[in-house]
Amino acid sequence: MTGGALRGRRIVLTRPAGRNERLAELVRAAGGEPVVFPALEIRDLDDPGPLLAVADRLDGYDLAVFVSPNAVDRALNAIRSRRAWPAGLRAATVGTASEQALARHGVTGVIAPSGRFDSEALLAMPALAAVGGKRVVVFRGDGGRELLGDTLRERGATVDYVACYRRARPAAHARPLVRALERGEIDAVVVSSSEGLRNLFEMVGETGRQPLQRTPLFAPHARTAEGARALGCGQVVETAPGDAGLAAAVAAFWARM
Secondary structure, eight states: OOTTTTTTOEEEEOSOTTSSHHHHHHHHHTTOEEEEOOSOEEEOOSOOHHHHHHHHTGGGOSEEEEOSHHHHHHHHHHHHTTOOOOTTOEEEESSHHHHHHHHHTTOOSOBOOSSOOSHHHHHTSGGGTOOTTOEEEEEEESSOOOHHHHHHHHTTOEEEEEEEEEEEOOOOOOHHHHHHHHTTOOOEEEOOSHHHHHHHHHHHHHHHHHHHHHSOEEESSHHHHHHHHHTTOSOEEEOOSHHHHHHHHHHHHHHTO
Protein backbone atom coordinates (compact mmCIF):
# COMPACT_ATOMS: atom_id res chain seq x y z
CA MET A 1 0.00 0.00 0.00
CA THR A 2 1.32 3.43 -0.94
CA GLY A 3 2.43 5.30 2.17
CA GLY A 4 0.58 8.51 1.38
CA ALA A 5 -2.40 7.17 -0.56
CA LEU A 6 -4.81 8.34 2.16
CA ARG A 7 -3.08 11.55 3.14
CA GLY A 8 -5.66 14.01 4.41
CA ARG A 9 -8.50 11.44 4.16
CA ARG A 10 -10.75 10.66 7.11
CA ILE A 11 -12.04 7.08 7.15
CA VAL A 12 -14.88 5.95 9.44
CA LEU A 13 -14.44 2.45 10.95
CA THR A 14 -17.61 0.87 12.32
CA ARG A 15 -16.71 -2.52 13.78
CA PRO A 16 -17.49 -3.22 17.46
CA ALA A 17 -15.22 -1.58 20.02
CA GLY A 18 -11.90 -3.39 20.23
CA ARG A 19 -12.07 -4.73 16.66
CA ASN A 20 -10.90 -1.63 14.75
CA GLU A 21 -7.31 -1.32 15.93
CA ARG A 22 -5.47 -3.18 13.17
CA LEU A 23 -7.44 -1.50 10.40
CA ALA A 24 -6.86 1.87 12.06
CA GLU A 25 -3.11 1.18 12.01
CA LEU A 26 -3.23 0.44 8.28
CA VAL A 27 -5.19 3.63 7.59
CA ARG A 28 -2.62 5.67 9.52
CA ALA A 29 0.23 3.91 7.70
CA ALA A 30 -1.30 5.13 4.43
CA GLY A 31 -1.47 8.69 5.75
CA GLY A 32 -5.17 8.70 6.64
CA GLU A 33 -7.05 9.52 9.83
CA PRO A 34 -9.24 6.71 11.20
CA VAL A 35 -12.51 7.83 12.79
CA VAL A 36 -13.66 5.00 15.04
CA PHE A 37 -17.45 4.92 15.37
CA PRO A 38 -18.69 1.44 16.39
CA ALA A 39 -22.07 0.68 14.83
CA LEU A 40 -22.41 -2.67 16.61
CA GLU A 41 -22.02 -3.53 20.27
CA ILE A 42 -21.17 -6.93 21.69
CA ARG A 43 -22.83 -7.65 25.04
CA ASP A 44 -22.84 -10.50 27.54
CA LEU A 45 -25.67 -13.00 27.50
CA ASP A 46 -28.52 -12.47 29.93
CA ASP A 47 -28.42 -16.21 30.65
CA PRO A 48 -25.08 -17.99 30.06
CA GLY A 49 -26.54 -21.31 31.21
CA PRO A 50 -26.99 -22.91 27.75
CA LEU A 51 -23.44 -21.96 26.73
CA LEU A 52 -21.98 -23.42 29.93
CA ALA A 53 -24.05 -26.58 29.49
CA VAL A 54 -22.58 -27.07 26.00
CA ALA A 55 -19.09 -26.49 27.40
CA ASP A 56 -19.67 -29.33 29.85
CA ARG A 57 -20.67 -31.78 27.11
CA LEU A 58 -18.24 -30.61 24.45
CA ASP A 59 -16.72 -34.10 24.15
CA GLY A 60 -19.93 -35.24 22.47
CA TYR A 61 -19.29 -33.15 19.34
CA ASP A 62 -17.16 -33.95 16.31
CA LEU A 63 -16.81 -30.38 15.05
CA ALA A 64 -17.10 -26.90 16.61
CA VAL A 65 -17.70 -23.97 14.25
CA PHE A 66 -17.05 -20.36 15.26
CA VAL A 67 -18.63 -17.63 13.14
CA SER A 68 -16.54 -14.63 14.31
CA PRO A 69 -13.66 -13.55 16.57
CA ASN A 70 -16.25 -12.46 19.14
CA ALA A 71 -17.71 -15.96 19.10
CA VAL A 72 -14.23 -17.41 19.61
CA ASP A 73 -13.37 -15.21 22.57
CA ARG A 74 -16.73 -15.47 24.34
CA ALA A 75 -17.08 -19.22 23.79
CA LEU A 76 -13.49 -20.11 24.68
CA ASN A 77 -13.58 -18.00 27.84
CA ALA A 78 -16.69 -19.90 28.93
CA ILE A 79 -15.20 -23.26 27.97
CA ARG A 80 -11.87 -22.60 29.68
CA SER A 81 -13.70 -21.64 32.87
CA ARG A 82 -15.10 -25.19 33.00
CA ARG A 83 -12.64 -27.49 31.27
CA ALA A 84 -9.84 -28.00 28.75
CA TRP A 85 -10.50 -28.09 25.02
CA PRO A 86 -11.20 -31.74 24.04
CA ALA A 87 -8.20 -33.25 22.29
CA GLY A 88 -10.26 -34.92 19.56
CA LEU A 89 -12.53 -31.98 18.70
CA ARG A 90 -11.84 -30.19 15.40
CA ALA A 91 -12.57 -26.49 15.12
CA ALA A 92 -13.65 -24.63 12.01
CA THR A 93 -14.23 -20.98 11.29
CA VAL A 94 -15.00 -18.61 8.45
CA GLY A 95 -12.03 -16.24 8.47
CA THR A 96 -8.42 -15.47 9.27
CA ALA A 97 -9.21 -13.22 12.24
CA SER A 98 -11.23 -15.98 13.89
CA GLU A 99 -8.50 -18.53 13.13
CA GLN A 100 -5.96 -16.24 14.79
CA ALA A 101 -8.26 -15.81 17.78
CA LEU A 102 -8.51 -19.60 18.14
CA ALA A 103 -4.72 -19.87 18.01
CA ARG A 104 -4.45 -17.36 20.86
CA HIS A 105 -6.63 -19.72 22.90
CA GLY A 106 -4.43 -22.67 21.99
CA VAL A 107 -6.78 -24.25 19.44
CA THR A 108 -4.85 -25.28 16.32
CA GLY A 109 -5.43 -27.40 13.22
CA VAL A 110 -8.43 -25.22 12.41
CA ILE A 111 -10.49 -25.75 9.25
CA ALA A 112 -10.75 -22.33 7.58
CA PRO A 113 -11.12 -21.08 4.02
CA SER A 114 -8.64 -18.81 2.28
CA GLY A 115 -9.43 -16.08 -0.21
CA ARG A 116 -13.06 -15.66 0.76
CA PHE A 117 -14.20 -15.49 4.36
CA ASP A 118 -17.85 -16.43 4.81
CA SER A 119 -20.14 -19.37 5.48
CA GLU A 120 -20.34 -20.27 1.80
CA ALA A 121 -16.56 -20.57 1.53
CA LEU A 122 -16.36 -22.72 4.66
CA LEU A 123 -19.13 -25.00 3.43
CA ALA A 124 -17.26 -25.48 0.13
CA MET A 125 -14.26 -27.00 1.91
CA PRO A 126 -13.80 -30.78 1.56
CA ALA A 127 -13.68 -31.27 5.34
CA LEU A 128 -17.29 -30.13 5.61
CA ALA A 129 -18.58 -32.20 2.71
CA ALA A 130 -18.74 -35.61 4.41
CA VAL A 131 -20.44 -34.86 7.72
CA GLY A 132 -23.13 -37.55 7.70
CA GLY A 133 -23.71 -38.81 11.25
CA LYS A 134 -21.44 -36.12 12.76
CA ARG A 135 -22.44 -33.84 15.64
CA VAL A 136 -21.66 -30.15 15.07
CA VAL A 137 -21.93 -27.20 17.43
CA VAL A 138 -21.99 -23.65 16.02
CA PHE A 139 -20.93 -20.83 18.33
CA ARG A 140 -22.36 -17.46 17.31
CA GLY A 141 -24.20 -14.37 18.52
CA ASP A 142 -27.91 -14.40 19.24
CA GLY A 143 -29.72 -14.96 15.95
CA GLY A 144 -28.00 -14.69 12.59
CA ARG A 145 -27.93 -16.60 9.34
CA GLU A 146 -29.07 -20.22 9.29
CA LEU A 147 -27.09 -21.25 6.19
CA LEU A 148 -24.41 -23.21 8.05
CA GLY A 149 -26.81 -25.27 10.10
CA ASP A 150 -29.29 -25.82 7.28
CA THR A 151 -26.60 -26.99 4.86
CA LEU A 152 -24.84 -29.26 7.34
CA ARG A 153 -28.16 -30.84 8.31
CA GLU A 154 -28.88 -31.46 4.62
CA ARG A 155 -25.53 -33.26 4.48
CA GLY A 156 -26.56 -35.54 7.35
CA ALA A 157 -25.08 -33.80 10.40
CA THR A 158 -26.79 -33.04 13.70
CA VAL A 159 -26.31 -29.32 14.41
CA ASP A 160 -26.72 -27.33 17.63
CA TYR A 161 -26.54 -23.54 17.65
CA VAL A 162 -25.23 -21.91 20.82
CA ALA A 163 -25.35 -18.17 21.45
CA CYS A 164 -22.30 -16.82 23.27
CA TYR A 165 -22.98 -13.08 23.05
CA ARG A 166 -25.67 -10.57 22.18
CA ARG A 167 -25.48 -7.94 19.46
CA ALA A 168 -26.98 -4.50 19.98
CA ARG A 169 -27.01 -1.04 18.47
CA PRO A 170 -24.69 1.25 20.45
CA ALA A 171 -26.14 4.19 22.33
CA ALA A 172 -23.38 6.52 21.09
CA HIS A 173 -24.29 10.12 20.21
CA ALA A 174 -23.95 10.41 16.43
CA ARG A 175 -24.27 14.18 16.04
CA PRO A 176 -20.49 14.83 15.66
CA LEU A 177 -20.33 12.22 12.88
CA VAL A 178 -23.42 13.66 11.19
CA ARG A 179 -21.92 17.16 11.24
CA ALA A 180 -18.68 15.83 9.74
CA LEU A 181 -20.64 14.04 7.00
CA GLU A 182 -22.67 17.16 6.24
CA ARG A 183 -19.50 19.26 5.94
CA GLY A 184 -17.84 16.75 3.61
CA GLU A 185 -15.19 16.00 6.22
CA ILE A 186 -15.59 12.21 5.93
CA ASP A 187 -14.01 10.63 2.86
CA ALA A 188 -15.07 7.00 3.28
CA VAL A 189 -16.97 4.64 5.55
CA VAL A 190 -16.00 1.01 6.18
CA VAL A 191 -18.80 -1.37 7.21
CA SER A 192 -18.08 -5.02 7.93
CA SER A 193 -21.54 -6.49 8.49
CA SER A 194 -25.11 -6.02 7.32
CA GLU A 195 -26.30 -5.45 10.88
CA GLY A 196 -23.66 -2.80 11.46
CA LEU A 197 -24.73 -1.11 8.24
CA ARG A 198 -28.37 -0.97 9.30
CA ASN A 199 -27.40 0.30 12.74
CA LEU A 200 -25.26 3.04 11.22
CA PHE A 201 -28.15 4.35 9.13
CA GLU A 202 -30.41 4.32 12.17
CA MET A 203 -27.81 6.06 14.33
CA VAL A 204 -27.22 8.97 11.92
CA GLY A 205 -30.98 9.42 11.47
CA GLU A 206 -32.75 11.32 8.74
CA THR A 207 -30.31 14.22 8.93
CA GLY A 208 -27.28 12.08 8.27
CA ARG A 209 -28.85 9.72 5.75
CA GLN A 210 -28.25 11.73 2.58
CA PRO A 211 -24.63 12.71 3.32
CA LEU A 212 -23.95 9.09 4.27
CA GLN A 213 -25.45 7.93 0.98
CA ARG A 214 -23.09 10.29 -0.87
CA THR A 215 -19.98 9.03 0.95
CA PRO A 216 -17.99 6.14 -0.58
CA LEU A 217 -18.73 2.98 1.39
CA PHE A 218 -16.48 -0.08 1.54
CA ALA A 219 -17.65 -3.58 2.52
CA PRO A 220 -15.82 -6.95 2.49
CA HIS A 221 -18.94 -9.03 1.80
CA ALA A 222 -21.31 -9.10 -1.15
CA ARG A 223 -24.38 -9.16 1.13
CA THR A 224 -23.25 -6.03 2.96
CA ALA A 225 -22.43 -4.26 -0.31
CA GLU A 226 -25.84 -5.17 -1.71
CA GLY A 227 -27.48 -3.88 1.47
CA ALA A 228 -25.65 -0.57 1.13
CA ARG A 229 -26.88 -0.14 -2.44
CA ALA A 230 -30.42 -0.98 -1.32
CA LEU A 231 -30.14 1.79 1.28
CA GLY A 232 -29.28 4.28 -1.44
CA CYS A 233 -25.49 4.47 -1.18
CA GLY A 234 -24.19 5.74 -4.51
CA GLN A 235 -20.56 4.59 -4.30
CA VAL A 236 -20.21 1.08 -2.88
CA VAL A 237 -16.96 -0.87 -3.19
CA GLU A 238 -16.83 -4.58 -2.36
CA THR A 239 -13.33 -5.30 -1.11
CA ALA A 240 -11.10 -8.28 -0.54
CA PRO A 241 -11.60 -9.79 2.94
CA GLY A 242 -9.72 -8.90 6.08
CA ASP A 243 -8.08 -5.71 7.30
CA ALA A 244 -5.48 -5.74 4.54
CA GLY A 245 -8.13 -6.14 1.84
CA LEU A 246 -10.23 -3.30 3.22
CA ALA A 247 -7.28 -0.94 3.64
CA ALA A 248 -5.91 -1.71 0.18
CA ALA A 249 -9.28 -1.06 -1.48
CA VAL A 250 -9.75 2.27 0.28
CA ALA A 251 -6.22 3.36 -0.65
CA ALA A 252 -6.64 2.25 -4.27
CA PHE A 253 -9.92 4.14 -4.56
CA TRP A 254 -8.35 7.43 -3.54
CA ALA A 255 -5.14 6.79 -5.51
CA ARG A 256 -7.28 6.94 -8.66
CA MET A 257 -8.71 10.34 -7.77
